[in-house]
Amino acid sequence: MSFLSIRELSVRLKGGPPLLRRVSLDVAAGEVRGLVGESGAGKSMIGKAVLGILPGSVEVTGGEIRLDGVDLLALPPAERRRRIGATAALIPQDPLTALNPSRRIGGQITDRLVDILGWERGRAEARARELLAEVQIPEPERVLRNYPHELSGGMRQRILIASAFAAEPKLIVADEPTTALDVTVQKQILKLIAGMQARHGTALLFVTHDLGVVSKVCQSLSVLYAGMVVEDARVRDFFAAPKHAYSAALLAATPKYTDPMASLTPVPDAVIEAVRAEVAAADRGGHG
Amino acid sequence: MQLLRVFLLRLVTTAVTLVGVAVIVFFVIRVVPGNPIAMMLPPGATEADVAALTALYGLDKPLPAQFLIWAGGVLQGDFGTSITTRQPVLGLVLGRLPATLELSVMALVMAVVIGGVAALTGTRRRGTRVEGAIDIANGMALSVPDFLWGLVLILLFGVLVPVFHISGRVTPSLELPFTTNFYLFESLIRLRFDLWLDIVSHMLMPALALAVPLAAIIGQLLKQSLKETMHLDYVTLARTKGYGENHVILREALRNAVLPTLTLVGVQFTFLIGGTVIIERLFSYEGLGNMAIDAVINRDLPLIQGIVILFAVIFTGVNLIVDLLYAALNPRLRHA
Ligand SMILES: Nc1ncnc2c1ncn2[C@@H]1O[C@H](COP(=O)(O)OP(=O)(O)OP(=O)(O)O)[C@@H](O)[C@H]1O
Ligand SMILES: [Mg+2]
Numbered sequence: 001m002s003f004l005s006i007r008e009l010s011v012r013l014k015g016g017p018p019l020l021r022r023v024s025l026d027v028a029a030g031e032v033r034g035l036v037g038e039s040g041a042g043k044s045m046i047g048k049a050v051l052g053i054l055p056g057s058v059e060v061t062g063g064e065i066r067l068d069g070v071d072l073l074a075l076p077p078a079e080r081r082r083r084i085g086a087t088a089a090l091i092p093q094d095p096l097t098a099l100n101p102s103r104r105i106g107g108q109i110t111d112r113l114v115d116i117l118g119w120e121r122g123r124a125e126a127r128a129r130e131l132l133a134e135v136q137i138p139e140p141e142r143v144l145r146n147y148p149h150e151l152s153g154g155m156r157q158r159i160l161i162a163s164a165f166a167a168e169p170k171l172i173v174a175d176e177p178t179t180a181l182d183v184t185v186q187k188q189i190l191k192l193i194a195g196m197q198a199r200h201g202t203a204l205l206f207v208t209h210d211l212g213v214v215s216k217v218c219q220s221l222s223v224l225y226a227g228m229v230v231e232d233a234r235v236r237d238f239f240a241a242p243k244h245a246y247s248a249a250l251l252a253a254t255p256k257y258t259d260p261m262a263s264l265t266p267v268p269d270a271v272i273e274a275v276r277a278e279v280a281a282a283d284r285g286g287h288g
Numbered sequence: 289m290q291l292l293r294v295f296l297l298r299l300v301t302t303a304v305t306l307v308g309v310a311v312i313v314f315f316v317i318r319v320v321p322g323n324p325i326a327m328m329l330p331p332g333a334t335e336a337d338v339a340a341l342t343a344l345y346g347l348d349k350p351l352p353a354q355f356l357i358w359a360g361g362v363l364q365g366d367f368g369t370s371i372t373t374r375q376p377v378l379g380l381v382l383g384r385l386p387a388t389l390e391l392s393v394m395a396l397v398m399a400v401v402i403g404g405v406a407a408l409t410g411t412r413r414r415g416t417r418v419e420g421a422i423d424i425a426n427g428m429a430l431s432v433p434d435f436l437w438g439l440v441l442i443l444l445f446g447v448l449v450p451v452f453h454i455s456g457r458v459t460p461s462l463e464l465p466f467t468t469n470f471y472l473f474e475s476l477i478r479l480r481f482d483l484w485l486d487i488v489s490h491m492l493m494p495a496l497a498l499a500v501p502l503a504a505i506i507g508q509l510l511k512q513s514l515k516e517t518m519h520l521d522y523v524t525l526a527r528t529k530g531y532g533e534n535h536v537i538l539r540e541a542l543r544n545a546v547l548p549t550l551t552l553v554g555v556q557f558t559f560l561i562g563g564t565v566i567i568e569r570l571f572s573y574e575g576l577g578n579m580a581i582d583a584v585i586n587r588d589l590p591l592i593q594g595i596v597i598l599f600a601v602i603f604t605g606v607n608l609i610v611d612l613l614y615a616a617l618n619p620r621l622r623h624a
Contacts, residue, residue, distance in 0.1 A: 051528045056415070078532060085530020097521040102543045102619055116530040147619040160525075 002026035003170050003203045004050065009063035011045060019045050019058060021228040021282055027171065032197060032204040034214035037224030043207045047173040052084050068170065085116045089164040091174040095156035099148040106144035109163045117167055131162035135192060154185040165196055175207045211254040215239055223247040226279045246275040294611050302604040309600040314355050317592050324371050324587035345371060368590035377594035385598065386469035387457055388575035392561045394491055395498035402499065403506025411514040411537055429504035434563040438497035438570045445493055453490040455572040462486060494571040498560050505556055506549060513545040547618055554610030558603045
């Protein structure tokens with residue numbers, strides 16, 4: 001059974017237009033699902049909904065988010081937070097802003113283990129050292145006592161990855177975890193995440209713009225347009241033959257690793273118009 | 289080491305500042321009309337009497353010479369003799385300093401507590417009526433200066449509902465066993481809670497009057513800063529770990545939000561100390577400020593000079609402490 005199961009999730013700006021339109025998607029235990037779509041399509045919004053960090057300016061208007069079979073939206077807030085903290089984790093986009101500048105690295109890795117999961121401090125610290133070694137950080141002992149500003153962006157992203165895996169979560173949401181990094185480190189970080197995911201058997205919801213990355217690390221993917229899932233497919237099937245015209249156009253607009261210089265076709269206007277009409281039709285369908 | 293560098297740099301600028309203050313106060317109070325000697329002699333004193341006394345205090349010499357004599361004394365720890373009381377200025381001023389320090393620090397503590405609670409509550413309840421009410425209270429507190437708050441408090445708690453003392457530092461009939469003038473502090477050390485309570489109930493109203501505007505500034509600024517911090521990525525990340533609102537505000541946001549507030553509070557605290565001059569007068573509180581006003585009325589030049597220099601030392605000291613605190617709280621500076 002899927003560890004994460006989103007059913008018909010609708011989110012809108014309070015008193016405003018819909019941002020997510022009856023989104024359904026599943027991530028099976030240990031599976032990596034890519035979440036792609038153009039900027040503003042709602043990829044991060046889905047991740048935020050799963051992790052219970054939707055901004056105050058939006059509201060959920062319907063649907064379910066089941067984590068390990070339990071509908072998060074039906075839980076009281078404190079219980080929801082605890083459940084998310086204990087079973088899921090986030091690898092954020094920008095490592096430069098995602099660590100608290102006035103707290104040492106060690107505490108930022110062990111806090112969840114101690115405060116939320118009730119581990120003993122010594123055990124949590126040993127776990128942190130072990131994880132830093134696993135993400136290939138030299139001198140873990142020293143780094144644990146460092147403040148974020150003493151470390152490079154790549155190092156900080158490794159730390160955030162270590163922190164995400166610390167409590168052995170069943171699900172990790174990675175929201176464009178490499179876009180804020182130098183091109184030279186991007187590949188290493190991507191490899192690191194894929195390796196950790198495989199070793200720990202964690203389900204991964206991988207938000208990205210990059211279909212090339214999806215083809216390498218994901219088993220399945222959801223293509224999002226204007227808050228609507230237009231295609232949900234196995235990666236192998238998708239790259240062989242995308243079903244939806246929009247996702248086919250998106251694929252055609254992606255540089256090939258085999259031939260990065262080949263001319264790219266931008267998504268044609270006719271395809272955009274067709275998918276917009278589809279979104280409008282779905283909205284008229286009554287839900288929103 | 290960053291702290292040491294901050295400290296040494298401050299020592300130099302402090303010395304320059306103090307020299308400047310000494311020069312300015314010395315000459316300015318001598319330009320203002322009013323002869324201290326004539327004021328202290330009984331009516332009917334002769335020209336010769338005035339001349340003799342003027343010479344005694346060295347006020348007959350040319351101004352630059354007077355300044356050099358005074359400055360030379362100051363460098364050796366001799367601030368001259370008060371004209372009205374004929375006692376050494378240093379002793380008088382240091383005798384009053386504890387009263388003013390205790391009042392200022394108590395006001396600061398009250399301002400930090402009131403402002404801090406307002407900011408934290410406003411952040412916790414942001415976007416609700418509670419935050420609106422806090423904003424309105426802050427606005428009111430800010431639009432009225434400390435001495436008017438003093439008058440309001442005197443009317444409310446001295447006249448209308450007389451629950452607190454509104455005059456003096458301690459009930460005069462009480463037997464004081466103190467060896468220093470830090471009454472508030474010493475009564476605690478000696479475990480004389482009866483005296484401590486009496487002293488606190490004397491200080492509460494003047495301290496509150498001084499604290500209200502600063503509390504409003506702290507409340508507004510810290511709340512603003514906290515609310516901005518609450519949107520930052522590391523706060524959001526902490527939420528995904530399972531932490532609730534209170535924890536996130538106190539552990540993730542507060543420390544980072546305090547930094548921008550701290551520098552301004554330092555500056556505002558020196559204003560608060562300046563405010564003690566009028567507030568002490570208003571509440572007949574026997575501190576430096578009250579003494580300063582008497583000294584000005586009596587044209588007691590050496591005493592005015594001594595008090596102003598001391599105030600300048602306190603102000604620069606406060607700024608130094610703020611800079612050190614800032615450096616200590618900010619890991620970026622501590623390890624640079
Ligand atoms: N805090 C917010 N308040 C209101 N609307 C928001 C907020 N954050 C995002 N939105 C809106 O929600 C929609 C989806 O945003 P989201 O961040 O999920 O896009 P995305 O697919 O992650 O885009 P990107 O690739 O640029 O990260 C956008 O239209 C955006 O304007
Ligand atoms: Mg996004």
